[in-house]
Amino acid sequence: GIQVEQSPPDLILQEGANSTLRCNFSDSVNNLQWFHQNPWGQLINLFYIPSGTKQNGRLSATTVATERYSLLYISSSQTTDSGVYFCAVDLPNSGNTPLVFGKGTRLSVIA
């Protein structure tokens, strides 16, 4: 099946720093989503981005579908950005797995 790999697995930042999280996938995908999982476990939608670039405040994302990767940029990080960031893909003509998740990047932002 499709492999979704995220890097780095862990990241520690000083407040105000910028960061780039990467998601590689091994096959063509229909769609790609980025999520932030807060300390209470809820997955918060960040971006729905099968291709191209989107921005939302301090966050932006770029997906290059032809090269099978997506990047999530966080600028001027804040302590509230801490948590785990997941990318998830769904496959064209998918059978059993509507969303396949990577293992996540755990981000800690220190004041």
Added chain:
Amino acid sequence: KAGVTQTPRYLIKTRGQQVTLSCSPISGHRSVSWYQQTPGQGLQFLFEYFSETQRNKGNFPGRFSGRQFSNSRSEMNVSTLELGDSALYLCASSLGQEKQFFGPGTRLTVL
């Protein structure tokens, strides 16, 4: 619109018991998917229901089952609980095969 709601939020059971978890999707959403999250396996897809029919199923044993009602609310049931079933169970809703919105999850502990 109200978001996806899940009940109960926390649950403690003993081995051999069964459990039923409930999920109410966003109003108008007809697709409900269930995922299991554990530290070892990450986020794994359980099943998806659309208009009361199971549309997709992940690789879980038959002890895991679900259903969807005419109002799109969904329940999942786990029978004969095992220690390894301890996990965060997340429900997601969508209009179809599109952007998915997740609920806060039910944290199940099996003793």
